[in-house]
Amino acid sequence: MSDVSPARALGIDFGTSNSTVGWHRPGVESLIALEDGKITLPSVVFFNIEERRPVYGRLALHEYLEGYEGRLMRSLKSLLGSKLIKHDTSVLGSALPFKDLLGMFIGELKKRAEHCAGREFDQVVLGRPVFFVDEDPAADQEAEDESGISREELVLIVDIGGGTSDFTLIRLSPERHQVAERQSDILATGGVHIGGTDFDKQLSLQGVMPLFGYGSRMKSGALMPTSYHLNLATWHTINALYAQKSQLALNSMRYDIEDTLGIDRLFKLIEERAGHWLAMEVEASKIELTEQPSRRLDLGRVERELSVELTRALFEEAIDGLLERVRASVTELLGKAGVHASQVDTVFFTGGSSGIPALRNSVSAMLPNARHVEGNIFGSIGSGLAIEARKRYGAA
Template sequence: MAIACGVDFGTSNSTVGWVRPGQPSLLPLEDGKTTLPSVVFFNADEDAVRYGRAALLDYLEGYDGRLMRSLKSLLGTPLMEGQTEVGGRALPFRQLLGQFIGELKGRAETAAGREFSSVVLGRPVYFVDEDPDADRLAEDTLAGIARAAGFSDIAFQYEPIAAAFDYESRIEREELVLIADIGGGTSDFSLLRLGPGRRERLDRRDDILATGGVHLGGTDFDKYLSLAAVMPLLGYGSSLASGAAIPSSYYFNLATWHTINLAYTRKSVVQLDDLVRDAAEPAKLRRLRALVEDRAGHWLAMQVEGAKIGLSGAEQVELELDRLSPPERLRVERATFVDAVEGLVDGIGAAVRRLLVEAGVTPGQVDTVFFTGGSSGVGALRERIAAIVPDARRVEGDLFGSIGAGLAIDAVRKFG
């Protein structure tokens, strides 16, 4: 059995991998499932902290409290050194991430029946685009949080390279592989030579032709779908009676997972009262104010996320927005989603092209595209990547587990 584990702390879901002979590498973390949604709910009614699916269930059942999701997106941003209010007291975001990492570690140790002091942590190719200092600070911050949670020996591996190690464990011939890891917060890519004759090498630097990525992912798809299809019901794009535009910050906060709680401040509620009075369409602003007062922003974001997932396989979906006042049944077309995220798809496609140029590889030389990450199921994105390397075969890994499994393999190389 391996000494160390691999931890994939994801924007939307997290996993822990541990190599054991003859057994699956991913450890069960919640109700027998190997994924733990990266969610924390501070249940004020029961004075308890819930994690994962239990956190989401408490929130949806209407318990009073504070829901926090997409915690990883805070790394590399100024918010990381800030704090939020929970139960009338200030909670530093650094401490919040530490609580979640500590919970992840504890659950993995319970499942494994042993303690882990050594870990390989997954990280995106870029926490922060085009800012090496901020990117380095984000990694150092995560290392400090992991150390405070009880890990003493810490190494990092790029998430798409970890996914490559998982894919390599199952192939029987050498391939040039493009790893497309489309997660909740980032889209990361690696181009590697993989094969049975290479997998036992301790030093794989010569096999990695290029790595790259952009800070765009599934939560960004959620955001732009929300702004295009749902937020207009709450007044987004409307105006004041004077003709001035309604400030967009309320809608952007509500459409972005890690800033939803910013919409709930007392200052925001007071400002919304003024906007209702001065709006050209006051009914929409009253609906927005009611949503904020009910702290239903995360519920609304979950409905949008569900629509995004549904539109990957259907031409249209219907949303039952029964917590709006008045309730609304909204039909969302796939074409609306595709138009809303076109700029994001363009940016991700450009990152793939840059990767090929950096590696000195033509599209026709790529044998395989290996898709992983929960957001790699978005059809428009898959089609764009497939069009860039049209001759490559497409392989789908475990969308939520490939990285954790690959990190476990890398942990054996690094720690034994």
């Protein structure tokens, strides 16, 4: 294998929110620019009815928000952990199997990488979560980069993506860096089906949905059914709210609600087809709350002068239950490895949702002696998969 030749294969990190492609070339950044010079391609497909074509990434979001008629689909990777993967969906008037939809998106990643590289690729190493579904263990070898290791260390890799949180406890050392078979260095793997979309959902439910009737009382004293707000707060179920059956049920329910202000706003939001817009605003608020104590969300699109102040304190309270499950998964991982928390030398954070302060603090507090290292939150896994692809398939 030549040390100066580019790799024969690609590494693809198909993410719930964003995807990356790595191509290992000595002395060159491995992550390939996939859209507008950016290394990430949002995992989004928009089927444009007017032009009868699929659109991907940021352009897909742009066309949808510009008002083009069509079907927007996001968080595609979440399908892999659901029963929907065995079913079809209606796209441009035809039935499309969900697994074919995933194939279309991954094919687009390959196409863009080949265009950038100026060559075709026949081999690829794909990343995957440790657990696609909770309580169904299936460990894969994680990609790792030991360029910053000067001695043997026990490292906990914390990868918080859009749909899953994955953990790997691994023993690293400079001497082991070039060894081809590294399975014995992985002491334990674990994970939980919690990621950025779940954090968005809880922020939406606790901070925004009450304005749209979430928690409203019926005249009987019971609470309004929550399924409508859960659908609205979950990317891949927003379209269910626009269905005629759903709207008829809401309209019938309206007469049994004590205060109709919230449900009337919900009808307005449905009329404006603003569910995905609202979801993106909530996601933007989550991101801003990693740096700022608060963010005012303007909801004037639904009702004039309507807004809500979202705070980091509210967000952290909303996701506390999710963080407890993350901590439990880390505790289980350490127990499986027979390692005490004080023995961990380094915790390596990566993944788009790893920047949430409450999450970092929550995990870090469990590992009193560990130094904290931050990887490229969107690119570490893609870069590691590119290295693994070169190891497995060699150089051109």
